[in-house]
Amino acid sequence: MKYAWILIAFFALTACTETEEQTAVVDSTPDVVLPAANDGDASELALLMRQMFEESLDLRRKILKGEKPEISLDLAKIHTVEATEPEKQASESYKAWGTAFLNAVKLYNEAPLSQSKEAYTLMVDQCMNCHGQLCPGPTVKIKKLYLPK
Ligand code: HEC
Numbered sequence: 650m651k652y653a654w655i656l657i658a659f660f661a662l663t664a665c666t667e668t669e670e671q672t673a674v675v676d677s678t679p680d681v682v683l684p685a686a687n688d689g690d691a692s693e694l695a696l697l698m699r700q701m702f703e704e705s706l707d708l709r710r711k712i713l714k715g716e717k718p719e720i721s722l723d724l725a726k727i728h729t730v731e732a733t734e735p736e737k738q739a740s741e742s743y744k745a746w747g748t749a750f751l752n753a754v755k756l757y758n759e760a761p762l763s764q765s766k767e768a769y770t771l772m773v774d775q776c777m778n779c780h781g782q783l784c785p786g787p788t789v790k791i792k793k794l795y796l797p798k
Pocket residue numbers: 663664665667685691692693694695696698699701702705731732733734737738743744746747748750772773775776777779780783784787790791
């Protein structure tokens with residue numbers, strides 16, 4: 650019986666309780682990302698978040714080379730695509746953090762090359778803000794998007 654509960658607890662893990670074992674980002678080389686466990690039933694929001702993570706890693710790499718690529722994903726969709734927990738997405742705090750995040754994305758895209766690092770860091774801060782409040786699991790992974798000090 651005890652084991653049955655452990656199994657249930659394991660399968661009940663949502664994207665927000667994702668553990669480091671499921672998605673390992675190697676510390677010293679943030680370019681090396683192992684794919685998340687392919688659960689096949691990830692929500693549209695979870696898939697969009699994974700794409701955001703991938704694009705951010707790419708930005709990070711290019712910014713470190715002195716470039717400033719634009720963010721190309723249509724991120725306004727974070728408010729409309731289907732989520733694992735729709736009530737969370739419909740909450741006032743999700744809407745507020747989502748708006749703050751989209752503003753940071755816009756500021757990043759509009760920033761001159763000389764401000765790319767600051768603008769990128771502010772954008773990652775907004776990922777962390779929403780996640781810290783609503784979805785703490787992936788913060789371990791998101792933190793690795795920060796530029797080296
Ligand atoms: C407004 C709130 C909010 C913002 C901003 C936000 N996230 Fe998320 N994120 C969520 C929620 C809620 C989920 C769970 C999605 C689901 O399961 O439907 C999630 C899920 C994730 C996941 C796990 C996806 C999976 O594999 O299941 C990752 C990784 C992630 N976000 C990265 C990011 C990154 C990187 C940023 C910034 C570029 C970001 N998030 C910005 C709320 C947010």
